Amino acid sequence: MPADSSPHVVLGATGGAGRAVVQELVDRNQPVRAVSRSETPGLPDAVEVVSADCTDAVAARAACKDAAAIYHCMNVPYSQWADLLPVLTENSIAAAAYADAPLIVADNLYMYGPTDGPMTEDTPRTPTGPKGTLRAEMEETFMEAHETGRARVAIGRASDFYGPHAHSSTRELVFEAALDDSTAAWLGSLDAPHTLSYLPDFAWGLVTLGMNEKALGEIWHLPSNDPITGRHFIEMVYHQAGRDPSMRAYGYWALTLAGLFDAQVWEAREVLYQFDAPFVMDTSKFEDAFGQNVTPYETAVRKTLDWHWAQRM
Structure with a gap:
């Protein structure tokens, strides 16, 4: 997707994933609009910061006006999932339709449930509890929006996060x-063995989806280090x-x-x-299409520790 003056809009810019996506976009010299319900200190000076509660459909549409791409990085505490995640799903789709911009959704692996081997994008959805069931329902809603032409959507999945600003x-x-x-x-x-996802690597993968038309209409497991x-x-x-x-x-x-x-x-x-038990995410589909950009564990751990130290100063 060609770069222009239209901003890449990050919904949920206060969270760890959202912050990492904002930084990745800045590193790629893209105009960025960071959207959050609360104040978002510490973002690069060039970033446009917008306060909006995206549980309000009108506010969500206004925040996404003229977007080049929209990154859905919003999340809420577990206790609010059932009430708020469906609302955020619907409002982000409506905002993407209003802006005529691709919607790139940050997702996890809950919908697969327990598996006997590495998870691919085609692994059956067999959730064992309400959180996994809700995530499977959200996937259906997002992909139906794409299939019906209501919005252009791609989903990027990762395992448990670590890194600066990670809430895990x-x-x-x-x-x-x-x-x-x-x-x-x-x-x-x-x-x-367990797949862990370093936030800056996840952000690189999600932004790569947002800048490639061929990513749309698909679900992608984003590159991570070896389990x-x-x-x-x-x-x-x-x-x-x-x-x-x-x-x-x-x-x-x-x-x-x-x-x-x-x-x-x-x-x-x-x-x-x-x-x-082993919880391993197969990322070969993404790597075959777009390549790989993964930070070695030693470097990622060092940078995460440095960030934790800095918070104590």
């Missing part, structure tokens, strides 16, 4: 624990932090107990299967 289990349980020289925690098995066990990942983080690794695993009952005091932890029990 590794943030407090691994990186912050390493800096505190305390014991890290990992959900499920420490020895099951890694929780044990190996924690050891890498602690060694780079200059600490001796210390770790423990949280199973279902430990999460249940912790969830009595933390609603997000309670809700996370539904997806514990992702950590109890």
Whole structure:
């Protein structure tokens, strides 16, 4: 898609994914409009910042006016998924239709449910709980909008995030624990291979979709590093932090107990299967079409630790 003066609009620019997409667009010298309900400090000076609540359809359309492409990076706490994600889905489609701009959707892997091998874009959707079922329904809505000509849509999927601004289990349980020289925690098995997605790599993949017409109408697994066990990942983080690794695993009952005091932890029990057995995302479809741009683990961990250190200053 040719670059012009029309902005690439990032919905949900306050979150980790949204911030990473904003930075990737700036790095590619694209005009950017960052949209969020709340203030979004720390963005590059050249970025146009717009406050809008995209649960309001009119506000969402106004925020996306004249867009070159729209990146749906919005998310909400687990407890609000059922109420708000369908609304954000519908309003982002309507905004893309209004702006006549492609809609690039950031998505996860919940809709697949437990699998016997690496997940591809064709893996059957067999969710085992309400979150996975909702994600499968959202996929159907987005792809139906494309198939009926209502909007032009592509979906980019990733596994668990880590990196600057990431809101994920590794943030407090691994990186912050390493800096505190305390014991890290990992959900499920420490020895099951797991795909992790570094936020800047995810953003590179999502923006690549937004700048290629041939990406539209398809679902894509975005490039990530090779699967890694929780044990190996924690050891890498602690060694780079200059600490001796210390770790423990949280199973279902430990999460249940912790969830009595933390609603997000309670809700996370539904997806514990992702950590109890190998959870591997196949990204060959994207790589065959667009190539690969993946940051080595050592570099990604170092940059993430540096960001965590900076937040303490």
